[in-house]
Amino acid sequence: MRLATWNVNSVKARLPRLLGWLEETRPDVVCLQETKCRADMFPAAEVGELGYETAAHGDGRWNGVAVLSRVGVADVTRGLPGEPVYQGAAEDDPQTRLTEPVLTRPEARAIGATCGGVRVWSLYAPNGRTPDSAHYLYKLEWFAALREALAAELSEGAPLVACGDYNVAPTDEDVWDPAVFTGSTHVTPAERRALAELRALGLHDVIPTPMKGPRPYTYWDYRAGMFHKDMGMRIDLFYANDAVVRRVRSAYVDREARKGKGPSDHAPVVVDLDTDPG
């Protein structure tokens, strides 16, 4: 069974590349993030022609997550119980308030589905912007809601995967130059503590093989030739419980998908599992 997670940075803009990648890579289950697409606008028919069922959760312009599966989609959950609502715009200056309406409902950052006997979560953590911002506090609150949701599901011990764009580099090894990130989000102790609390629930970080270069980065900024200089970050994570980890045969970063014309700024992480021993 082949699973993958990929922040596509707009499923509409990436559709030709997504379809080509699905045909070439043939994953059984794909978790997508930053689809930037309302659920009813998701190109389900196009991926359906390749044999995939879709479960999508989207609110339009930003965010958006989905699960594609050719081994079934059941028990779809959109959002997290108790997930926070970002109120930052209300605290900003009056001009911002005029142009950016205060959110009244949660953002589309989590969707869960059961696919081929595995409970799968596609996750897109808030960016956090700067550590002194309201958005950073929102990010930490979102992780707290995620922890509660996963704790409830993990208590059964059934196979579970929580993968996606966590917008946190777990260690200094997971950024190209730790000195550059001093004072920035993605590396703060509180964010890393949020990841540690998830692992304390019984989740394990399935670290992929980089394929090229010393580190398995999954994201490289579009600007300044960052990809070609391998100045990246590992922020797309594949967290799995014991029932999944003991079946992991291999895992890799598909950096080929970051090359060429019109790529996402993230590369997919692909994980192959042995057949469930039963």
Place this chain on the structure above:
DNA sequence: ATGTCCCAGTCTCTGGGA
């Protein structure tokens, strides 16, 4: 590092977000 890409609305440019 701040060199690009994507989105929607103000719509062949701008501002916001990452």
